Amino acid sequence: MIEQAKNTNFQLKRSDSFNSNVDINNYNKSWAEVLSNMNRYKIIDIRDPVNYQMYRVKGSLNLRSLEEIKQKNINGPLIISCYKGRSSPSFALRLREEGYEAYSVKKGIEGFKEETNFKII
Known part of the structure; x- marks a missing residue:
């Protein structure tokens, strides 16, 4: 299971190799912000x-690679x-490099459990 985490999509690139159109400073959202706009976002659980x-968060998708997201035609x-x-x-930065509007959520699923009483299934 640890070997799966070595997927290239999870590795940060050197800062000089990022696409200059990618905003690397604005990618973290809070769960409160996400949950107040659930109809706007698609949640990808990696x-x-x-x-x-x-x-898991109700309605989330378990996709662990860029290839899976492309195959499912997620927009x-x-x-x-x-x-x-x-x-x-x-992972969000990698998706942004590929042209997706992608954000990371602060504290992951653990933050979700801390911040909200929203239904986890």
């Missing part, structure tokens, strides 16, 4: 499938969630 099945503003908000920023 945790492993076992943990995703145990608990619109994307909110990327992980366990604690450590992996999602680099």
